[in-house]
Amino acid sequence: MTTTQPQTEAPTPPEPPRGRAPLTWRQRLGRWDVKLSPYLYISPFWIVFALVGLFPIVYTAVISFQDWDLVRNTGTFTGFDNFAFVLQDREFWLSLRNTFSIFLLSSVPQIIVATFIAAMLDKNIRAKTFWRMGVLLPYVVAPVAVALIFSNMFGDKYGLINSLLNDIGIDSIRWHVDVIPSHVAIATMVNFRWTGYNALILLAAMQAIPRDLYEAAAIDGAGTMRRFFSVTLPQIRPTMIFVIITSTIGGLQIFDEPRMYDTNGRGGSNHQWETITLYLYNMGWGEFNFGRAAAVAWILFLIIVAFGLLNFAITRRFIAGETAAQPKKPKQVTK
Amino acid sequence: MSLSRRKTTFGFAAGAATLAIALAGCGSSSEPESSDSAAAGGSMDEPVTLTLATFNQFGYSADSEGGADYAYDLIAEYEELHPNVTIVYNVADTSNTARENFFTKLGPGGLADVEAIEVDWLPEAMTYSDLLADLTNADLDGNWLDWKVDAATDADGRLIGYGTDIGPEAICYNVDLFEEAGLPTDPDEVAALFDGDWDTFFSVGQDYYDATGNAFYEENAAILQGMIGQLDAPYEDPETDEIIALDNADVKATYDTLTAASEAGLSSGLQQWGDDWAAGMANGDYAVTLCPAWFLGIIEGNAPDGNWDIANVFPNGGGNWGGSYLTVPANGENVEAATEFAAWLTAPEQQAKAFENVGAFPSSPEAAESDAVQSYVREYYNDAPAGQIFTERAAAVAVSPYKGAHYFEVNDAMVNALRRVDEGTMSADESWSQFEADVQAIG
DSSP states (O other), X not given: OTTHHHHHHTTTTTSOGGGOOOOOHHHHHHHHHHHHHHHHHHHHHHHHHIXXXXXXXXXXXXXHTEEEETTTTEEEEOTTHHHHHHHHOHHHHHHXXXXXXXXXXXXXXXHHHHHHHHHHHHSOXXXXXXXXXXXXXXXXXXXXXXXXXXXXXXOTTTOHHXXXXXXXXXXXXXXXXXXXXXXXXXXXXXXXXXXXXXXXXXXXXXXXXXXXXXXXXXXXXXXXXXXXXIIIHHHTHHHHHHHHHHHHHHHHTOOHHHHHHXXXXXXXXXXXXXXXXXXXXXXXXXXXXXXXXXXXXXXXXXXXXXXHHHXXXXXXXXXXXXXXXXXXXXHHHHO | OTHHHHHHHHHHHHHHHHHHXXXXXXXXXXXXXXXXHHHTTOOTTSOEEEEEEEESOXXXXXXXXXOSOOSOOHXXXXXXHXXXXXXXXXXXXSHHHXXXXXXXXXXXXOOOSEEEEEGGGHHHHHTTGGGBOOOOOGGGTTSXXXXXXXXXXXXXXXXXXXXXXXXXXXXXXXXXXXXXXXXXXXXXXXXXXXXXXHHHHHHHHHHXXXXXXXXXXXXXXXXXXHHHTTSSSSSBOTTTOOBOTTTOHHHHHHHHHHHHHHHTTOBOOOOTTSHHHHHHHHHTSOSEEEEEGGGHHHHHHHOTTOOEEEESOOTTSOOEEEEEEEEOBTTOXXXXXXXXXHHHHTSHHHHHHHHHHHOOOBSOHHHHTSHHHHTOOBGGGTTBOHHHHHHHHHHTOOOOOOOOTTHHHHHHHHHHHHHHHHHTSSOHHHXXXXXXXXXXXXX
16 A cells, blocks of 8 residues: 555646645545554554453453452452452552562662663773673573572572671571561562663663763863763653653562562562562462452552653653753753 | 563463464364264264373373383373374473463363362362362272362262372481481381370470470471361361361461470471572481472482481371372363273373372372382382382371362461461461461451
8 A cells, every 4th residue: 555655646746736626536545545554554553452451451440340250250249349458458558568669679779770881881892792782681581590590699598698698797687587688689680680771771872962062061171970960861861761660660560579589479478578469469369369359450550550640740840841951951950 | 571571471371372272172173073972972983182281290191291201101002092082281380380271261161171180279179160070980989099089079079080199298307317316217216206196296306406406397387287287177167168267276276386396496497498498408407397209309309418218107197298180171072081081090000100100109099009109119218118108108198178268378378377487577476466367358
């Protein structure tokens, strides 16, 4: 269809443009082509999304109001009981706490370190491609393999880290018993995997910064630090926001790492590191209570939507702030 | 974000599984007369394709199970005996994968003609016993131990699964550690030492602790498994299926005994299956473990240089941990042929062969009496006559505890309660209160 487009459009210019002569069949076809084609081309995504994304979301909503029997595919309507139960469940609030704690412990250092690594890779270093591919390597390793390696390091009794600590005279840290150490351990796994990935995205943004900005700044007498904070950071803001949003969504859905953190996969005897996705999984496949699991899924969905909106608001403010602050850039940027 | 990779692999697996099932379905549906003739009780010579799904290693065929050299290929053997039958054999990598697949497809259909289930999720399967074919067959009486059959028989008297292997428990002990503690080291003497009830077990543990100052057993949750397995109805009322765990004095007594032992230092607190637990087995962090037949390989793997032995004894007589069944989903296309196939696979002769293949301890007393089992010795355990020991241990199992729909949730809460005490995050009383709250939230 697209190949006809140039042919149909080619004859139009010679005709008197304001004549409003009735369009020929080919012309009409051409017009539809121009109007409809883009939608047709993106339609496969939307059809697939409707099937595997939208339908499950709606179906989950239906299930969440029922006492659902997965096997028989039947349920009895129970209204908001499932939601009420989940919101009153101590385990839910603990897992929410854990999720946010692990999210903060992973995303914040991750983005700071990723920005730093990206800035270093942006410098004139030897064997650029080697270093750039190197930081992506952890991302290629399967999460399960990462969990295996790290669970060995974070063993309470025979772990590598605790033996090192003991060697320098520090008491063992109870990685699988105490709340914060377990979160740190899981956040380490997440960071190991995602820091390099985010660094590469930020690096791409940094490479797009016009070099003359740096030259101008250098001529004005700005040092390395000043150039980083006053040129690099403002220029990569949109990408930074993208990275923040994706790691927020990812961070709120952390599942593999806490599940693989011990052999039980239930988040600890006192729910020390049970995240909300793990809680959802345990509710469904552990307790076979799919109605409640669906309710958890929807609550998680709403939390992520709320977070997304918050991010969106911040994004808009950031971008508006950037354009408005254009004339007096340095002041705005250093905050 | 971290989920995306998982989803893709899931997608592939699901796609592959669907394809396999579609292909299997095509195989049988291309002979539409086969089910008719089977239903009419006609000749069994019509070509038929049967699907079999298990997990880990059942010892049926080395090809599909990815095992080492098996002495027998039971799948090929059955195909030879029944030239009209073609068998498609799928093996899931873990019991958990098989469990999710089983319950996802049990209602809508799409399961294999013969599906293996593990005792861990048998209670859940029992709540859907009407969706599984009734395999009751008077001709097969005596093929299995009574308690193995009882556990898979529902309230209406329908037998939903043929027993494959079982996990009769003995006590495995670290010979060197026993010697250091001044305890006997000869298996028979150790068996005599433990002969008695759980009090005897814990008092031996106390002696060991007094002599060495070290933990006696791995963790409370591991001992709980043995103790709870001897109660008729630990957590639920067999009549009403109501949760009675909090009113059951036996459960509270078990909890109190275990937490007291933990406070006395008998538990090492290393959680079963964890890395520390495995390392602890080699490093002598604990001296005994309750060991079912399938556990022998695990000790050998974790402590290759260790000096462990098997004592032919178990507190209060006998206990079982683990084992599986073969079921036939009722909505399958070849229920009759599948039932025959499942019965054949679990018949004494085949159970004995599966034992020779992978050491799956037979649930059939006749298979257990076979030469292959009786002459079986385990070199690692100072040539212990493992076959004879576990045959005796299996015969000593008296109770098959009632496990209702919520058995594993309650048990999980109990395991967590015991672990909190082992870890020291809560006192025994606090942890019990939390257990009460957890149990009340179930349902």
